Amino acid sequence: MVFDTIQCMVYNAIMKAERIFYFKHRQGEVIVEMVIWQLPKTSDERPHGLKYRLFCGTPSECFVRYDNETGKGDHVHYGDDEKDYPFDSVEKLIEDFQSDCSRFADWSWE
Numbered sequence: 001m002v003f004d005t006i007q008c009m010v011y012n013a014i015m016k017a018e019r020i021f022y023f024k025h026r027q028g029e030v031i032v033e034m035v036i037w038q039l040p041k042t043s044d045e046r047p048h049g050l051k052y053r054l055f056c057g058t059p060s061e062c063f064v065r066y067d068n069e070t071g072k073g074d075h076v077h078y079g080d081d082e083k084d085y086p087f088d089s090v091e092k093l094i095e096d097f098q099s100d101c102s103r104f105a106d107w108s109w110e
Contacts, residue, residue, distance in 0.1 A: 016040065017051055021090075029058045030105045034097065036090065045073055048087055054094075056101040063104040066097050078104070 017037035024033040034054045042049040046068060054066040065077040066085060074087040078100075087093060101107035 027107060030056065030063075030107060031058065032056045032101055032105075032107060034094065045070070050090070052093065054097045056097070056105050056107065064097070064100040066093060076100075 017039050019035065020038045021034065021036040024031070026032075032055070034052075036050055036052040039046060039049045039051055050068075052066065052068060055062065056065070057063045062077060062079065066075075067077075068074045068087075074085040075082055076085045076096075085093075085096075098107075098109055102109065
């Protein structure tokens with residue numbers, strides 16, 4: 001039993017996050033990039049087991065960014081403002097991000 005627990009802990013420690021989704025496109029000066037990783041295990045901070053970064057902006061300005069960096073949990077940036085984001089699902093995350101890109105950057109998803 002103890003050996004199984006130790007073996008499981010070692011396995012989880014060396015497993016790395018796996019990129020499960022990637023999208024990057026540019027329209028004029030505006031760049032949209034979405035990256036989502038599946039983590040090897042869930043945590044209190046990331047109970048969904050995902051790490052993500054969804055960015056919309058120019059090289060010099062962030063219009064909107066969704067991420068869940070360590071220590072902050074799920075949140076969204078609107079320019080310099082930041083607020084908590086109530087993560088529900090990957091589909092809802094992408095839907096909300098796409099809506100914000102259209103609203104703040106006049107991004108066309110067609």
